[in-house]
Ligand SMILES: NC(=O)C1=CN([C@@H]2O[C@H](COP(=O)(O)OP(=O)(O)OC[C@H]3O[C@@H](n4cnc5c(N)ncnc54)[C@H](OP(=O)(O)O)[C@@H]3O)[C@@H](O)[C@H]2O)C=CC1
């Protein structure tokens with residue numbers, strides 16, 4: 001049987017890396033995205049690399065800017081930022097075949113609700129997540145800076161895709177509990193905002209315990225809310241969700257020797273929210289920490305720590321510069 005045709009919808013950092021790895025593994029892939037990427041990839045090819053020194057270059061890449069390409073897809077891998085989901089869903093509704101499957105590889109939780117509301121009557125929608133970080137280095141070069149895989153729902157069509165993709169740099173792990181996996185990822189993504197507010201690389205931020213204490217406090221608040229809501233986050237990191245705040249908030253020597261040793265992060269890696277702030281783009285804060293603030297509202301309780309972080313990111317979007325570790329700790333934790 002021929003491999004399913006994939007269209008990467010929103011081919012930026014994650015989409016180009018994942019689609020490039022899948023194409024290299026033998027999956028027929030077309031990319032749908034912006035003219036700036038189309039031009040750079042046409043000129044330089046698509047180059048993939050990771051933190052181990054691995055490299056791969058693809059010369060023949062089908063990168064398009066016309067959403068009509070969606071009509072060719074058996075599987076649409078959605079990799080637009082969360083704020084662009086509605087518009088992407090409208091394009092999918094207009095162009096995709098009824099038999100197409102949409103897999104959202106976006107951070108956050110509520111993108112799936114948007115997709116199901118807009119497309120659920122006609123198309124199948126599945127949840128995926130990306131466990132690693134990808135940076136665009138210019139001239140068609142995409143760099144995976146953190147170890148990890150992709151996760152997606154365990155169903156026959158995704159199982160077949162996972163088999164073709166194999167165990168390369170964008171391997172697909174299958175799960176029957178993608179809601180739990182997405183909440184597990186959200187707990188890890190609570191670091192994105194602190195990393196963005198620090199203005200530093202992930203390693204630069206992690207070196208200062210005051211930053212980590214803010215992340216740990218936001219995770220504790222999140223775990224309490226999830227417990228109240230009856231949601232069980234799945235384990236997708238080296239430690240289980242309940243232990244994350246203890247590990248992240250641990251003293252420097254312990255954190256460096258235990259946690260950082262087991263999680264491969266290269267020196268330049270930053271969170272995607274840090275990249276957004278640096279580029280002057282609107283961040284996904286409302287879909288990460290904001291998701292917890294909305295959950296708290298539904299439960300009739302407060303989420304002061306995540307609420308403060310959401311406010312600080314909006315201030316940063318409006319032009320406020322990076323915060324030093326002690327300053328951030330005082331602003332969020334009040335001590
Ligand atoms: N980068 C990372 O390391 C990680 C990112 N993620 C998640 O993956 C998702 C994608 O992130 P990332 O790859 O960084 O984002 P990028 O901004 O790099 O890529 C998305 C691309 O899609 C384009 N786009 C938006 N709407 C459309 C549309 N309707 N049709 C075609 N192209 C469109 C954007 O253009 P424009 O900018 O003009 O809107 C942009 O070029 C996010 O949810 C993010 O949180 C998860 C793990 C790691």
Ligand SMILES: CC(C)(CO)C(=O)C(=O)O
Nearest residue numbers: 131132133189270271272
């Ligand atoms: C992989 C990770 C957690 C890196 O911060 C990420 O999801 C992101 O940058 O959005």
